[in-house]
Amino acid sequence: xxxxxxxxxxxxxxxxxxxxxxxxxxxxxxxxxxxxxxxxxxxxxxxxxxxxxxxxxxxxxxxxxxxxxxxxxxxxxxxxxxxxxxxxxxxxxxxxxxxxxxxxxxxxxxxxxxxxxxxxxxxxxxxxxxxxxxxxxxxxxxxxxxxxxxxxxxxxxxxxxxxxxxxxxxxxxxxxxxxxxxxxxxxxxxxxxxxxxxxxxxxxxxxxxxxxxxxxxxxxxxxxxxxxxxxxxxxxxxxxxxxxxxxxxxxxxxxx
Numbered sequence: 001x002x003x004x005x006x007x008x009x010x011x012x013x014x015x016x017x018x019x020x021x022x023x024x025x026x027x028x029x030x031x032x033x034x035x036x037x038x039x040x041x042x043x044x045x046x047x048x049x050x051x052x053x054x055x056x057x058x059x060x061x062x063x064x065x066x067x068x069x070x071x072x073x074x075x076x077x078x079x080x081x082x083x084x085x086x087x088x089x090x091x092x093x094x095x096x097x098x099x100x101x102x103x104x105x106x107x108x109x110x111x112x113x114x115x116x117x118x119x120x121x122x123x124x125x126x127x128x129x130x131x132x133x134x135x136x137x138x139x140x141x142x143x144x145x146x147x148x149x150x151x152x153x154x155x156x157x158x159x160x161x162x163x164x165x166x167x168x169x170x171x172x173x174x175x176x177x178x179x180x181x182x183x184x185x186x187x188x189x190x191x192x193x194x195x196x197x198x199x200x201x202x203x204x205x206x207x208x209x210x211x212x213x214x215x216x217x218x219x220x221x222x223x224x225x226x227x228x229x230x231x232x233x234x235x236x237x238x239x240x241x242x243x244x245x246x247x248x249x250x251x252x253x254x255x256x
Contacts, residue, residue, distance in 0.1 A: 008090075011078035022066055035051075080093065119173065123171075124173040131148060151174055
């Protein structure tokens with residue numbers, strides 16, 4: 001529990017929500033049809049059910065996947081919220097989550113008919129973390145690889161163990177992460193465009209972040225044009241990379 005309460009607040013909340021929802025569904029305390037994504041039940045019914053915009057991102061798989069998904073969600077979300085200069089403020093991380101979840105939800109539903117998007121969110125967090133830690137050596141099962149190779153290695157494992165459907169959900173998560181990086185970093189810096197995903201002021205005020213904190217904490221370590229971070233602490237824990245040695249078999253998520 002000490003590790004849980006030591007985690008950043010947003011990551012801690014996401015993990016707790018996923019734990020409660022998944023336990024309720026897999027324990028037969030709440031039916032699956034109450035939480036899956038359905039545009040008809042959200043927008044085209046007399047009594048809208050807006051919670052379906054959120055709950056599809058927090059249903060883990062059954063069995064051992066329940067533990068693995070919670071672990072990966074906690075590890076990579078907290079790794080970004082606590083260790084990435086781009087998300088030094090909680091408002092910035094919130095905008096990131098809202099954006100990637102929206103992209104995953106729209107793309108996965110209309111391209112595959114999926115109604116549960118947990119795997120896509122975990123993959124988006126993993127890909128963003130891997131890009132923020134490019135060049136760092138991590139453990140994948142029993143081999144040492146660079147952090148940026150984690151998403152494609154996971155994709156290959158899911159193709160072998162879970163089939164193409166599971167891999168498609170993974171790829172949609174990677175796409176959402178890529179799109180966020182393009183719109184907020186690559187296009188403004190290298191293309192001369194405008195970043196329209198800046199965190200609104202009311203969100204900073206909601207989290208109690210002052211203007212001075214926004215400026216000082218937003219600086220973080222310097223970045224090179226390749227996106228690598230300089231001056232990273234050598235004492236940063238390697239738990240995110242080594243977690244891949246615990247990964248279970250892939251599975252089919254969502255779908256009607």
